[in-house]
Amino acid sequence: MDNTEKIIELKNDIDNANHIAFLTGAGVSTHSGIPDYRSKNGIYNGVKESPETILSENTLFNRPELFYNFVMNNMYFPNAKPNLIHEKIAQICNQKGDLITQNIDQLDKKAGNEHVVEFHGNLYNIYCTKCHQTLSYNEYADSYIHKNCGGIIRPGIVLYGEGINPENLSKSINIMQKSDLVIICGTSFVVYPFAQLLAYKKPTAKVWAINKTAINAPEINEIIADALDIFKKL
């Protein structure tokens, strides 16, 4: 089956599904100018220390300037706008679906998606680790030290070594259990425990993956392509 035939079948599956679970990753946001840090031209290239080292609680507290400079220079794109993929997914989710995203850029919410689980948190949920006050992006952009209490400010994203928020995890499992169609998009699906979510799907649920590279998982209908090209045709 070529991609044209697959797109027709996927479109049919979307029309006929009762509830759809979307699982998305960086490949959705690259079209909004946000680099995919796991791809070849990703944001970690050229950085001497590994992302696992920099994006950890240890670096946040013991080398706060390194952590701060890294996230500010490489991860925040406050002017980024949602693209057609975010918008189409939002449209479908608001009607009959839920999105579980690995992306921390808030673009799905900006696209108006009311059914989003931010599996790895969100860069714009910024708070002080000492007094727990919520702060704005502009306050964080000024300094990583909270001027009221001297505490270190951090983004509400899941750092390496930290666990997934239990509420997000249970919501995600629930979404997988009630969906009869699963659409994976823009992720190589290698990050655990995100990739394990597939184990919670209904046995009868059909799974599609739209990604630039193949995902090595059984019983997945794959479209190997740029997601934007496919979503334009849906």
Ligand SMILES: [Zn+2]
């Ligand atoms: Zn504080």
